[in-house]
Amino acid sequence: MARRIGVGLVGYSFMGRAHSAAWRNVVAAFDPAVVPELTVVCGRDPAGVAAAASRLGWSESTTDWRRVVERDDVGIVDVCTPGAAHAEIAIAALRAGKHVLCEKPLARSLAEAEEMAGEAARAHDRFGTHAMVGFNYRRIPAVELARRLVASGHIGELRHVRACYLQDWLVDPDAPLSWRLVRSEAGSGALGDIASHAIDLLQHLSGSVVTAVSALTTTFVSTRPVSSGVAGLASRPSRELGASRGPVSVDDAALCLVRLGGAAVGTVEASRFATGHKNALRVELNGSRASIAFDLERLNELEVYEVGTDPTAGWRRILVTEPEHPYLAGWWPPGHVLGWEHSFTHEVADLLAAIGATGSAEAHAVHPDFADGLAVQRVLDAIERSALSQSWVETGLGGAGAHLGTSTDNEEP
Ligand code: SOE
Secondary structure: OOEEEEEEEEOOOHHHHHHHHHHHHHHHHHOOOEEEEEEEEEOOOHHHHHHHHHHHOOOEEEOOHHHHHHOOOOOEEEEOOOHHHHHHHHHHHHHOOOEEEEOOOOOOOHHHHHHHHHHHHHHHHHHOOOEEEOOHHHHOHHHHHHHHHHHOOOOOOEEEEEEEEEOOOOOOOOOOEOHHHOHHHHOOOHHHHHHHHHHHHHHHHHOEOEEEEEEEEEOOOOEEEEOOOOOOOOOOOOOOOOOOEEEOOOOOEEEEEEEEOOOOEEEEEEEOOOOOOOOEEEEEEEEOOEEEEEEHHHOOEEEEEEOOOOOOOOOEEEEOOOOOOOOOOOOOOOOOOOOOOHHHHHHHHHHHHHHHHOOOOOOOOOOOEHHHHHHHHHHHHHHHHHHHHOOOEEOOOOOOOOEOOOOOOOOOO
């Protein structure tokens, strides 16, 4: 009989719902060696969290995250809170010997991320626990196929990486002030929230680290209506006369030139003001032999262009739904497409596989771990310093020729 492991989820709104679905569905598609039990969900509002527990499938609810961390029947603590609570909860869970899955960006600041990564390394040595960061887009099948193609040398020598994450939920100046717009809660704005995904993918897909950046950040709307309820991406604008407004203390957009290890160069762009773009994450890599392009709005597809002399050559669209493609074997017949939420199911499947293999001959790390989260945080920090000083800033990651040792495997596509 499969081993069982209790999961304690902290936070039950947008990300908490996405993670709940992943924990519920992972068994059906992946038959993991360790089976998760949805033991307890935690949130600040007693009625809200109790309702969430019954709607999302959790056995119990609590308003005290410390009760989650200290329970013997919880083996994994899943942190889906706003950024301000990541460090405290994750560190307490690691000290208690729990595996941790923490939403991205890992922390609000470089110092906080360093502390978390240090604690994760100590916990791994002491208890053998895993600490993973929720850069879920790595686990879209087309993205993983792209990574394998690059790692196998298919695109040749990498020259350009272009990563762009565009949203438009703040275009209206009366969109409410959510926690995502408050520096003490979120750390930064579009930068930490969505450029972090773009940077993680850029490093993950290229296999290189960002060594230096030249960046600008900007805030287009400096005050917004204070909301009485929980404000988020889907909140309605508030135009009540006389309603109080609070300061926006983070960036609305961040743009950046990057140098990678080796000769490659790239760009990162993130905005919450890209009118018409709802959740558009695009990454393109240009190599000496081929190019690869991914677009989240067509997430079952990967575009590939190969250099050649064939006059009919051009960009090819690969429908990434075959059972041989990454993560697809347990899902549906070819052509029966997956969606955004499946990336979270794949994320927890990989975490459970690593937990299941602990102590065996197949023992392996799971990425992105807190060290990978820290690597992204170094780039975010360098971007803020570059924007402030209006100059190129080194990230401190590697030197010329620096490469990441963070890929899952280097299987052939
Ligand atoms: C909000 O901008 C957000 O939900 C991010 O926080 C997520 O990480 C991203 O996947 C979608 O947009």
